Amino acid sequence: MSRQGTSVQVKSKTLALTGAKGQLGKTIQDCWASNPLSDEYVLQCFDRSQLDITSPASVSETLNSKDIDCIINAAAYTAVDKAESDPDSAQAVNQLGAENLARWCGDHNAYLIHVSTDFVFSGSKAEPYLPKDACDPQGVYGKTKQAGEVSILKLLPQRSIVVRASWLYSEYGRNFVKRMLRLMAEKEPLAVVNDQIGSPTSTHSLANFLITAVADKNHSGIFHWSDGGEISWYDFAVAIQEEGLKAGLLGRQTPIAPIPTAEYSTPAKRPAYSVLDRSQSILDYDLRASSWREELVAVINRLSSESKNVN
Numbered sequence: 001m002s003r004q005g006t007s008v009q010v011k012s013k014t015l016a017l018t019g020a021k022g023q024l025g026k027t028i029q030d031c032w033a034s035n036p037l038s039d040e041y042v043l044q045c046f047d048r049s050q051l052d053i054t055s056p057a058s059v060s061e062t063l064n065s066k067d068i069d070c071i072i073n074a075a076a077y078t079a080v081d082k083a084e085s086d087p088d089s090a091q092a093v094n095q096l097g098a099e100n101l102a103r104w105c106g107d108h109n110a111y112l113i114h115v116s117t118d119f120v121f122s123g124s125k126a127e128p129y130l131p132k133d134a135c136d137p138q139g140v141y142g143k144t145k146q147a148g149e150v151s152i153l154k155l156l157p158q159r160s161i162v163v164r165a166s167w168l169y170s171e172y173g174r175n176f177v178k179r180m181l182r183l184m185a186e187k188e189p190l191a192v193v194n195d196q197i198g199s200p201t202s203t204h205s206l207a208n209f210l211i212t213a214v215a216d217k218n219h220s221g222i223f224h225w226s227d228g229g230e231i232s233w234y235d236f237a238v239a240i241q242e243e244g245l246k247a248g249l250l251g252r253q254t255p256i257a258p259i260p261t262a263e264y265s266t267p268a269k270r271p272a273y274s275v276l277d278r279s280q281s282i283l284d285y286d287l288r289a290s291s292w293r294e295e296l297v298a299v300i301n302r303l304s305s306e307s308k309n310v311n
C-alpha cells in the first residue's frame with residue numbers, strides 16, 4: 001500500500017510468545033522492535049497468568065481467535081534442583097505443556113519453535129554434542145525437557161524446531177552472571193566449580209536465532225545454539241569479575257577459588273561436559289558466530305548503563 005510516496009506496511013501475520021516474563025521471553029521482546037520481521041508480524045506476548053501451557057483449555061481459549069502463524073515457546077519449569085523433589089510440576093510444564101502447544105499448532109497449521117537444554121545430555125562426551133547424539137539426562141529437569149522434545153517432534157515433525165541452548169544468562173531474572181555480581185559486590189570469597197565445562201549463552205544471541213527461525217520456516221528437527229567457546233563455571237566467574245570491574249559494577253576484586261563438583265553438592269546432577277555443536281544452525285540459518293566473551297561484555301554493559309538491579 002502506498003500513500004503519497006509513503007509505504008504503509010500491513011502486518012499480516014501473528015507470532016505468539018509464551019513465557020513472556022522469563023529472561024528469554026523478555027529478551028525476545030527487547031530484540032523484536034529492532035528486527036525487520038516486526039514490520040510483517042504482530043507479536044502477541046503471554047505470561048503464565050495469560051496462557052498456562054499446562055492447560056489445553058487455557059491454550060485454546062487464549063490462542064484460538066488469534067490466527068497465529070507461529071509460536072515461540074519460552075515457557076518452562078527451569079528450577080533444576082527443585083525439580084528433583086517436584087517432578088510432577090516439571091513434567092506438567094516441560095512435557096505436557098510442550099505437547100499442548102504442539103497439538104494446538106497441528107490443529108491450526110502453525111509452526112512451533114521450542115526451546116530446550118544441554119541438560120538432555122549425560123555429559124560423558126569430550127567433544128561438542130551434535131543434535132543427533134543420544135540423550136541421557138541425569139536429572140528430572142533434563143528428563144522432562146527431553147520428553148517435551150520427543151512429544152513435539154512426534155506430534156509436529158514437519159512444522160517445528162527444537163532449539164537446545166546452554167548456560168543462559170541476561171540482564172533479566174535469576175542467572176549465574178547476576179548471582180556472581182551480587183556475591184562479588186558483597187565481597188565474600190567465592191568457590192566455584194571448575195570441572196563442569198560448557199558454553200555460556202546470552203539470551204540475546206539465542207533470541208536472535210529464534211527470531212531468525214520465525215522468518216525461515218523451511219526447517220524441522222533439532223538445532224543447537226550457544227555462544228562460541230568452552231569454559232568452566234570457575235572461568236566464567238573470573239571473566240564476570242573482570243568485566244564487572246571494568247564496567248564499574250564492582251568496586252574491588254574478590255578472591256575466587258576453583259573447586260571440584262564433589263565439593264559443591266546439589267540435589268540435581270549436572271553434566272560434566274555439555275558444549276553444544278552449533279555449526280549446523282549457523283550454516284542453515286546464516287547466523288553470526290557469537291563469542292561468549294563478547295556477549296558477556298554486552299550484558300554487563302547493559303546492566304551497568306541501565307543500572308539494573310543485580311539482585
Ligand SMILES: NC(=O)c1ccc[n+]([C@@H]2O[C@H](COP(=O)([O-])OP(=O)(O)OC[C@H]3O[C@@H](n4cnc5c(N)ncnc54)[C@H](OP(=O)(O)O)[C@@H]3O)[C@@H](O)[C@H]2O)c1
Nearest residue numbers: 019021022023024048052053075076078115117165167168
Ligand atoms: N536458564 C538456563 O540456564 C537455561 C539453559 C538452557 C536452556 N534453557 C531453556 O531456555 C528456555 C527459557 O528459559 P529461561 O531461562 O528464560 O527461564 P525462566 O526465566 O525461568 O522463564 C521461564 C518462564 O516460563 C514461565 N512458566 C512456567 N510455567 C509456565 C506455564 N505453566 N505456562 C506458561 N508459562 C510458564 C515462567 O513463569 P513464572 O515466572 O510465573 O514461573 C517464566 O516466566 C527454557 O525452555 C529453558 O528450559 C534455560
